[in-house]
Amino acid sequence: MASSFNFGAILLMTLLAACFSECFHFPDKAQLELSDVLNKNCGVTAYEDRDRPPYGRFQETPWLALFYYPDDTVHFCHGTLITPNHVLTTAVCANNVAVNDTIIVLGEYDLSTDQDCEGIKCADSVQKRLVKSTTVHPDYNKDTFENDIAVVILNMDVALSESITPICLPLIKFEIGTINQPNVYNTLWTTEARPQQHWMRYVELDECNKLVGDRIQLHEGQICARSFNNKTIEMIGGAGSALEVEYHSRTYQVAMLSIGILDAEPGTPYVYVDVTKYVKWIHNMVKNN
Structure with missing residues (x-):
């Protein structure tokens, strides 16, 4: 039973990956059905904006x-x-x-x-x-x-x-650093009463290692992101918050805040757990x- 499931899942993933490259359809069916315990009734709110406001809206991030x-x-x-x-x-x-x-x-x-x-x-x-x-x-x-x-x-x-x-998890990985991918946000409570939604941009691991390498050496399974506008973000108490993308009317968690560099210069990347590696x-x- 397990082997047939694995073969079927691999075949489905291969076919959908081929379709994605040809017809640019996101494999929604696979994302929602490859696991029998994850991605059930997930990632849906009343908001589908590409650009989120700086402060979270009512019932915008219910996960x-x-x-x-x-x-x-x-x-x-x-x-x-x-x-x-x-x-x-x-x-x-x-x-x-x-x-x-x-x-x-x-x-x-x-x-x-x-x-x-x-x-x-x-x-x-x-x-x-x-x-x-x-x-x-x-x-x-x-x-x-x-x-x-x-x-x-x-x-x-x-x-x-x-x-x-x-929240939905990426059962099939999709890249967040390439062109034409949705905006990436880190939403969390800091010192404000309402959650703040920080627009982030992905930082390649090699570049990130150069920027933070004197304090920590990064490894596979870790990714980096920084404020899109190079702002310093108050991250105290923010560990475990999600790096999120909205795609096809659902929100997916692609990463999770792990550590921020204390006393960092504005624009210094924050280190995230690459959730796609651990699905x-x-x-x-x-x-x-």
């Missing part, structure tokens, strides 16, 4: 998750909902999680209000969950930040709505849990 310690009012990490029961985050964040103690909040938008509204439309209350368990990538290296990725299992499923929706691992973790 964002915030990590809190019980007595704190400020989050210490981000994550993204990938199923009603699983949150993707970094290994650094997961290693700072206390099982049955750390609180994960979903459905948040404006941190200054108890209930988020726009006009006469109001969202349901945020949903808070405890962490049941965490799975950190077995090859995570705390010195080089290689394989800085983890899956967190919630103690109870969240109820999906317009305010809480999983099989993520699928297996979710499938087995």
Whole structure:
């Protein structure tokens, strides 16, 4: 059964890749059906703009998750909902999680209000969950930040709505650094009540290594991006936030913020986990849990 599935998946991927080069159709069917646990009811909001505003809009990024310690009012990490029961985050964040103690909040938008509204439309209350368990990538290296990725299992499923929706993952890789690809955004809460949406541009790994090489040596599975306008971005508490692209009316997470260089000059790249390299691992973790 497994071998026939693998052969069929490979054949489907080959055919769709050929079509993409000829007719420029994004392989939506494969992205939504190659996994039986990921990309279900994912990545959809009311917004399909190519250019996002600097501040996130009401229910624009309903997959964002915030990590809190019980007595704190400020989050210490981000994550993204990938199923009603699983949150993707970094290994650094997961290693700072206390099982049955750390609180994960979903459905948040404006941190200054108890209930988020726009006009006469109001969202349901945020949903808070405890962490049941965490799975950190077995090859995570705390010195080089290689394989800085983890899956967190919630103690109870969240109820999906317009305010809480999983993000899609790229089951078939698509390049974000080439021409004619959609804009890439890193959306996260920093010191503002509403999430900020930073327009980013991809930085080739060789160039990134030259820019940050005196502080950290980058490896396969890590990619870099910097502010499109060469701004310095406040990233404290932003680890685990998604690098997102909108394509064919769905939002995909192509990477995840791992580290920022302290005291960096404006325009210095930030280091991200290349989510496309870990889709099989993520699928297996979710499938087995």
